[in-house]
Amino acid sequence: xxxxxxxxxxDQAEAFDSVTEMLRGAGxxxxxxxxxxxxxxxxxxAAVIGKAGSxxxxxxxxxxxxxxxxxxxxxxxxxxxxxxxxxxxxxxLAPTNKAASVLRNRGVPATTIxxxxxxxxxxxxxxxxAEWLAGSGDRPVIEGLTDIxxxxxxxxxxxxxxxxxxxxxxxxRGSDFIRGWKRRDDPLDVGFVDEASMLDDRLYDDLKEIxxxxxxxxxxxxxAPVGQSGEMVFDRFEGKRRLELSRIHRQAEGNPxxxxxxxxxxxxxxxxxFERMVEDAARKDDRVVVTPRVxxxxxxxxxxxxxxxxxxxxxxxxxxxxxxxxxxxLLPGEPLICDGIELPLKHRKKRIDLExxxxxxxxxxxxxxxxxxxxxxxxxxxxxxxxxxxAASIIKIEMxxxxxxxxxxxxxxxxxxxxxxxxxxxxxxxxxWPEVQVFxxxxxxAAQAGRIEAGIPLWKRLAYVAITRAQERLYWVTRYxxxxxxxxxxxEDLRAPAAALELEREEET
Numbered sequence: 001x002x003x004x005x006x007x008x009x010x011d012q013a014e015a016f017d018s019v020t021e022m023l024r025g026a027g028x029x030x031x032x033x034x035x036x037x038x039x040x041x042x043x044x045x046a047a048v049i050g051k052a053g054s055x056x057x058x059x060x061x062x063x064x065x066x067x068x069x070x071x072x073x074x075x076x077x078x079x080x081x082x083x084x085x086x087x088x089x090x091x092x093l094a095p096t097n098k099a100a101s102v103l104r105n106r107g108v109p110a111t112t113i114x115x116x117x118x119x120x121x122x123x124x125x126x127x128x129x130a131e132w133l134a135g136s137g138d139r140p141v142i143e144g145l146t147d148i149x150x151x152x153x154x155x156x157x158x159x160x161x162x163x164x165x166x167x168x169x170x171x172x173r174g175s176d177f178i179r180g181w182k183r184r185d186d187p188l189d190v191g192f193v194d195e196a197s198m199l200d201d202r203l204y205d206d207l208k209e210i211x212x213x214x215x216x217x218x219x220x221x222x223x224a225p226v227g228q229s230g231e232m233v234f235d236r237f238e239g240k241r242r243l244e245l246s247r248i249h250r251q252a253e254g255n256p257x258x259x260x261x262x263x264x265x266x267x268x269x270x271x272x273x274f275e276r277m278v279e280d281a282a283r284k285d286d287r288v289v290v291t292p293r294v295x296x297x298x299x300x301x302x303x304x305x306x307x308x309x310x311x312x313x314x315x316x317x318x319x320x321x322x323x324x325x326x327x328x329x330l331l332p333g334e335p336l337i338c339d340g341i342e343l344p345l346k347h348r349k350k351r352i353d354l355e356x357x358x359x360x361x362x363x364x365x366x367x368x369x370x371x372x373x374x375x376x377x378x379x380x381x382x383x384x385x386x387x388x389x390x391a392a393s394i395i396k397i398e399m400x401x402x403x404x405x406x407x408x409x410x411x412x413x414x415x416x417x418x419x420x421x422x423x424x425x426x427x428x429x430x431x432x433w434p435e436v437q438v439f440x441x442x443x444x445x446a447a448q449a450g451r452i453e454a455g456i457p458l459w460k461r462l463a464y465v466a467i468t469r470a471q472e473r474l475y476w477v478t479r480y481x482x483x484x485x486x487x488x489x490x491x492e493d494l495r496a497p498a499a500a501l502e503l504e505r506e507e508e509t
Contacts, residue, residue, distance in 0.1 A: 050245030375411030
């Protein structure tokens with residue numbers, strides 16, 4: 001088997017060799033291209049650590065290609081064939097829908113951790129189609145589906161490798177072929193986890209139960225999960241379990257956004273000096289913009305990033321006023337953030353349904369309109385593979401100086417949402433957008449507070465995370481002002497679903 005033809009840096013090559021050795025011990029030989037059955041009781045865990053631009057995603061993609069070339073199958077979470085003793089599998093995971101979609105946009109077949117923790121239960125009749133598409137069954141005869149419909153499913157699958165998408169191409173809805181979801185009982189094989197700085201101890205323990213071979217990819221300069229005392233799960237790794245990438249590959253492209261992010265590593269750099277660096281970058285390159293006001297039109301799809309909740313609430317209120325949003329309802333196109341699932345334990349199956357479809361805490365959602373039942377909302381889950389759903393919703397919009405939020409939609413139980421026009425930098429972690437607005441007065445407030453996290457001034461960690469959310473352009477907002485929108489809110493930019501997954505059932509909340 002030929003090794004990757006890409007030009008690795010020395011630290012990438014060393015990390016690739018170390019992971020190759022780890023995988024060989026687990027029965028996957030990337031050099032010879034051979035596989036042996038998974039051994040019971042063997043555990044291998046390591047982490048690839050590096051700042052933005054150090055080539056973590058490139059390394060992940062090359063390792064994924066090498067595993068596939070060796071015969072390892074990708075497990076996506078949307079359907080799994082029958083288990084074989086000699087079958088070796090790989091799942092590429094991210095903590096959020098948006099983080100998974102960032103990888104998919106770069107050609108890496110990623111899914112969310114929740115989609116692996118919970119597995120779909122297919123209707124036996126339609127599972128025959130899945131088995132046929134995956135090459136483990138004969139072409140089925142399904143009542144109500146024509147040969148033309150099956151041919152459409154085959155053509156779709158050959159291009160996209162998505163079972164739900166192929167069944168949707170045949171004219172089926174998700175509620176036709178997925179009967180429910182269940183917590184995964186059986187372990188998998190090899191797991192790659194991107195954005196591992198977002199993992200808390202509980203999620204990490206869940207992953208260790210499922211994957212005997214686990215490789216984490218994380219950025220040590222990001223913010224640790226809330227409640228972990230500034231520590232990330234890979235901070236405990238030592239020796240060969242901790243593979244560090246130090247060279248910044250994209251620096252050579254003269255990317256001013258990354259230049260600013262990495263300048264924060266200078267211990268002597270103060271906030272005012274850093275802000276002058278931002279101004280200098282803006283004069284030289286239009287990928288950095290210093291502006292005295294927030295652009296309301298950008299807030300509909302990429303939230304303003306702030307530190308303080310008080311700032312977040314005031315910006316959301318200004319956004320809704322700028323679009324003349326009514327006081328008792330949401331406008332189609334308003335952004336939301338999932339704040340969790342409010343269901344009692346006896347409704348565990350309903351919770352799994354919601355989470356498996358992408359409504360996990362922190363998911364970014366766009367409101368499309370009211371559902372057919374009272375308390376239901378039609379939603380587009382940003383970054384989800386099947387993004388458009390309808391679900392029982394509890395939508396809370398906080399108001400300045402008000403203890404109780406305004407609630408335009410309130411089912412008795414279901415998915416809870418906050419408005420998403422502005423979010424805290426903590427919640428933005430794991431996401432990226434083409435254009436990002438960072439609210440600088442909040443970073444100044446963090447600098448004035450003098451807080452330190454894991455030995456680093458908090459404002460620097462906040463600034464690093466906020467800046468590296470921007471893929472193409474960074475807006476550094478300097479004042480409490482909001483520019484009025486030039487066009488009304490719209491949902492025209494949201495793609496049609498591959499398979500509409502309806503949650504409005506008779507027994508639903």
